[in-house]
Amino acid sequence: MKRQQTFFTEYFQVYRPVLNRLNMLLAPHNLFHSQWGILKLLKLEGEMTSAEIALRQQVEKPSVTKIVQRLVEMNLVSVRPGTDRREKWIGLTATGQNTVETIMAELEILYCELLNGIELEELESAIRVMESA
Numbered sequence: 001m002k003r004q005q006t007f008f009t010e011y012f013q014v015y016r017p018v019l020n021r022l023n024m025l026l027a028p029h030n031l032f033h034s035q036w037g038i039l040k041l042l043k044l045e046g047e048m049t050s051a052e053i054a055l056r057q058q059v060e061k062p063s064v065t066k067i068v069q070r071l072v073e074m075n076l077v078s079v080r081p082g083t084d085r086r087e088k089w090i091g092l093t094a095t096g097q098n099t100v101e102t103i104m105a106e107l108e109i110l111y112c113e114l115l116n117g118i119e120l121e122e123l124e125s126a127i128r129v130m131e132s133a
Contacts, residue, residue, distance in 0.1 A: 035067055043100040047091035
């Protein structure tokens with residue numbers, strides 16, 4: 001097997017179990033990883049439009065709209081009009097901020113557990129590989 005194939009085989013062997021663990025961690029918050037991705041993006045980058053979210057998350061805008069509607073119902077995000085009446089800005093509510101901070105703390109524990117035994121330089125090398133892909 002070529003090394004490229006081995007790389008991606010190993011990636012998928014890690015990806016699914018980590019995604020399952022993430023969803024288990026998010027379940028008590030009534031969230032899924034797709035919702036979490038948007039919440040984390042808003043926490044790190046601030047308010048943005050659904051078009052910007054779609055671009056950053058690499059998903060279709062209707063998918064973002066559907067997820068955002070659910071997050072609004074959960075009082076985790078708010079939507080405010082922009083200068084153009086078609087433009088709507090999406091941002092975290094206070095509840096959303098608190099929820100994201102709680103989840104980030106829980107994830108830090110999970111990530112440390114998953115990466116236990118991996119040297120920092122190996123981790124930095126893996127990050128460089130993923131950033132360049």
